Amino acid sequence: MAIKFKKVDFKYQGNDNKAYLALSNITLNIKAEGEFITLIGETGSGKTTLVQHMNALLTPLSGDVEIFGVKINRENVKKKRVKLNPIRQQVGLVFQFPEYQLFEETILKDIIFGPKNFGVDEKTAIERAKNVIKVVGLDESYLSRSPFNLSGGEKKRVSIAGILAMEPDILILDEPTSGLDPLGRNALLDVFYNIHTKLNKTIIIITHDMNTVYEYAKRVLVMRDSYLVYDGDPIELFTKKNIENWNLDVPDLLHLINQIETDLNLKLPKKPRNETELFTQLKAVLK
Amino acid sequence: MDIIQMKNVSFEYQQDQPVLENINLNIKKGEWLTILGHNGSGKSTLSKLLIGLLKPNQGEIIVDNILLSRETIQDVRKHIGIVFQNPDNQFVGVTVRDDIAFGLENLQVPRNEMVERIEKYAHKVNMAEFLNKEPHNLSGGQKQRVAIAGILAMQTDIIIFDEATSMLDPKGRKMILEYMKQLNAEGVTIITITHDMKESVLSDRIVVLKNGKILKIDTATNVLKDQETLEKSNLEMLLPLKVLRYLERENIADEKVRSYLWQLSLKR
Ligand SMILES: Nc1ncnc2c1ncn2[C@@H]1O[C@H](COP(=O)(O)OP(=O)(O)OP(=O)(O)O)[C@@H](O)[C@H]1O
Ligand SMILES: Nc1ncnc2c1ncn2[C@@H]1O[C@H](COP(=O)(O)OP(=O)(O)OP(=O)(O)O)[C@@H](O)[C@H]1O
Ligand SMILES: [Mg+2]
Ligand SMILES: [Mg+2]
Numbered sequence: 001m002a003i004k005f006k007k008v009d010f011k012y013q014g015n016d017n018k019a020y021l022a023l024s025n026i027t028l029n030i031k032a033e034g035e036f037i038t039l040i041g042e043t044g045s046g047k048t049t050l051v052q053h054m055n056a057l058l059t060p061l062s063g064d065v066e067i068f069g070v071k072i073n074r075e076n077v078k079k080k081r082v083k084l085n086p087i088r089q090q091v092g093l094v095f096q097f098p099e100y101q102l103f104e105e106t107i108l109k110d111i112i113f114g115p116k117n118f119g120v121d122e123k124t125a126i127e128r129a130k131n132v133i134k135v136v137g138l139d140e141s142y143l144s145r146s147p148f149n150l151s152g153g154e155k156k157r158v159s160i161a162g163i164l165a166m167e168p169d170i171l172i173l174d175e176p177t178s179g180l181d182p183l184g185r186n187a188l189l190d191v192f193y194n195i196h197t198k199l200n201k202t203i204i205i206i207t208h209d210m211n212t213v214y215e216y217a218k219r220v221l222v223m224r225d226s227y228l229v230y231d232g233d234p235i236e237l238f239t240k241k242n243i244e245n246w247n248l249d250v251p252d253l254l255h256l257i258n259q260i261e262t263d264l265n266l267k268l269p270k271k272p273r274n275e276t277e278l279f280t281q282l283k284a285v286l287k
Numbered sequence: 288m289d290i291i292q293m294k295n296v297s298f299e300y301q302q303d304q305p306v307l308e309n310i311n312l313n314i315k316k317g318e319w320l321t322i323l324g325h326n327g328s329g330k331s332t333l334s335k336l337l338i339g340l341l342k343p344n345q346g347e348i349i350v351d352n353i354l355l356s357r358e359t360i361q362d363v364r365k366h367i368g369i370v371f372q373n374p375d376n377q378f379v380g381v382t383v384r385d386d387i388a389f390g391l392e393n394l395q396v397p398r399n400e401m402v403e404r405i406e407k408y409a410h411k412v413n414m415a416e417f418l419n420k421e422p423h424n425l426s427g428g429q430k431q432r433v434a435i436a437g438i439l440a441m442q443t444d445i446i447i448f449d450e451a452t453s454m455l456d457p458k459g460r461k462m463i464l465e466y467m468k469q470l471n472a473e474g475v476t477i478i479t480i481t482h483d484m485k486e487s488v489l490s491d492r493i494v495v496l497k498n499g500k501i502l503k504i505d506t507a508t509n510v511l512k513d514q515e516t517l518e519k520s521n522l523e524m525l526l527p528l529k530v531l532r533y534l535e536r537e538n539i540a541d542e543k544v545r546s547y548l549w550q551l552s553l554k555r
Contacts, residue, residue: 016382016419042456043428096427096454099373149300152372152450153326153482175427178453179372181325181482183521208428208456249457252485252526259551264544275526279533286539 002032002170002202003054003091007063010049022049023060024226030054032068032169035202036193038213038234041223042247047206048096050223051172054204055091056084067091068169089118092168096175096206098159102147107133107158110147114166125165132161135191137184152179160188171195172204177212185209189216214238214251215274222246235271253278289349290316290445290476291337296346298332306332307499310346316444319467319477321487321507324496325521330480331372333496334447337478338369351444365394368443370451372480374434378422383414386422387437394441408436411466413459427454435463445476452486464489484525487511488553495520508553527552 010023023046030037039047052058053065056072064073067087076082092114095101104110111132112125120128133142136157147158156179163171171192177185193216196203205212213220213234220237222230224246230237237243238254250258253272260266266285272278291314298307307329314320322330335341336348339360348355351366368390371377380386384405391401409415412432417425422433431454438446448467452460464486471477479490487493493510495502497520503510510516514524514532524532531548534540540548 012424014424015421018419020420040456043432043454043459044426048426097373097375099375151327151331157326175454179326179450179482181521182484182523183518184326185482186523208454208460210457244458247456247458249461256526256530256551263547275529278530282530282534283537283539286534286544 001029001066002068003030004028004066005053005063006066008053008060008065009062010046010053010058011061012049021226022046023053026050026063026228028221028228028231030170030204031202033200033202034196035204036196036216036218037202037204037221038217038219039204039206039221039223040208040210040213040248041229042225045223046226047223048174050228051093051174051204051206054170054172055093056082056087057093085118089166090169092163092166092171094160094163094171094173094176098155101159101162102155105146106143107145107147107161108143110158111143111162111165114162118166128165128167129161132164133158135164136161137187153181153184156180157184157188164191170202170204174206175208176205177207177209192216210238210249210251211253214253222248288316289313290318290351292349293336294347294349296336296343296348298336298341298343298345300332305499307336310501312494312501312504314476314478317471317474317476318492319471319479319490321490321493322478322480322496323482323484323487323493323510323520323522324502328496328520329499330496331449334369334449334478334480337447338367339363366443367445367447368438368441369447370431370434370438370449372449372451372453374430375423377434377437378430381421382419383409383422383425383433384418386433387440390437390441404440404442408440411439412436412463428456428459431455432459439466439470444474445478446470447478447480449480450482451479453482484511484523488525495522511553525552 005026005028008023008026011019011021014020041047059072059074059077064071068090070082072082102110104113108129111129115125115128130140133140138157160176192203195201217234220234221228238250268281272281293310293312296310297305299305324330336343339355350363353359353363355363378386379389387405388401409418412435414432414436435451452463467477481487488507490507493507494504495516502520503516517524527548
């Protein structure tokens, strides 16, 4: 197991002197390879807080988190027994707000910062930057621009490029597709999926998009009010009756299939997982 | 009556790099207009021009019969509110309460009414228990809900939502959309900028931007079935319409299936 949570609690200290509970009794295991996980749940349920524990940006209040064998808890961190650099290199995290991640004068400098920090030489880092900027759907001319004078979706793409350039073992993305145009969203989900299948890497994506969960995830985690309330198969999740209590919704594909089957009195042989499967099955049934 | 008129408006952040070119756009009072387009097509820039945060390099903008200029900007802002794409850019208050109050102070809303409105709109977006919290210390979706409350509380007759629901959970998003419908029914002019094709079905008209130019402006129905236009600006068709297209191409859809899918996709 690459990432282990054992009975983890976390609270934020608010400016109003109240403590805000963000994680309660989280126990969770994530493998170093081969996982494609989506993390979902209502706003404020603790998703961002959870993933920030996965690369030691936050330290549990009680319980412990183990990342590639390194134990992260209050005591170890306080006594400076934890080397953070290797962890940050192994577990790459794209922030929910790209603004928190972009700080250099040019996009090029921003992208090469991570790799250089982890010992990659300048030339290789620049090569990686030229490659990843295209992977996220922007052309090379962006590299010389400032990361601040961009549209929302462009910033998001640049922040993703920065983490891709670090080539981490585990890639965690906090709402990577919010703010992307529809074709960009599909293209980037395919990028993550290809990294997962070709390099067998573990990918964790936070999202509010049920379609992403249904079409890509092998495993889904649901948070509610600081608790992990579901850890399992996505198909099974969407057949549950209580997903609305978790502020979730049925994916478009499933919704459409249910409507068509009821209203047109059809039965599809298998529940299609993506558009192509839906098309072929409909063709067979309608012919 | 046109509540907003953009006449031949162009804008550039840097010299000779136009971001919007010759935009002519009239928006009717009480209309719901959606602006769609690829990342970087100029949607947020257009919205910032409408509230006078940016100044056109060419052309003029008229809001509620007032020609936008440095002298009239404060007047215009009484008519038009905007929920910014990044809620962090909107927060000025130390607490959520202060933050909602700030907009109301600018409108010189009397004290007791102010208190009432803050309570009302914090409840509307389900953030009443966070009124004493610092806006910057909220989760992404909570920030978005506070930003929405702040603008709703101002009760302007035009509201622009720049991807204002992008970080909300499905239930929260539905709630806000329902509320937009209600406001629109009460006569508020609504402009939504979104990448969610399903959201755009709710509007009367859609304008599609591409590289700073208007690619198409038409009724929601006419735009949503125009695959070529949509794809040119990185957009996609609604799922039932994609299915319909496919069945038509394969020549296996009878009239019943066809009209069924068509109705399904445009159901509000
Ligand atoms: N810096 C902070 N200070 C105080 N409280 C915080 C801070 N960050 C988050 N919180 C609180 O902790 C809880 C969990 O927040 P978190 O950001 O993890 O939620 P989330 O599931 O990512 O939500 P969203 O989908 O809206 O991004 C929320 O109630 C939030 O208000
Ligand atoms: N402050 C700025 N300085 C220079 N160029 C900018 C600035 N802000 C935006 N741009 C550029 O202007 C163009 C339009 O940006 P705008 O933010 O209006 O796009 P948008 O349609 O809202 O995109 P998104 O869907 O990504 O939010 C983009 O190419 C962007 O790079
Ligand atoms: Mg979050
Ligand atoms: Mg924008």
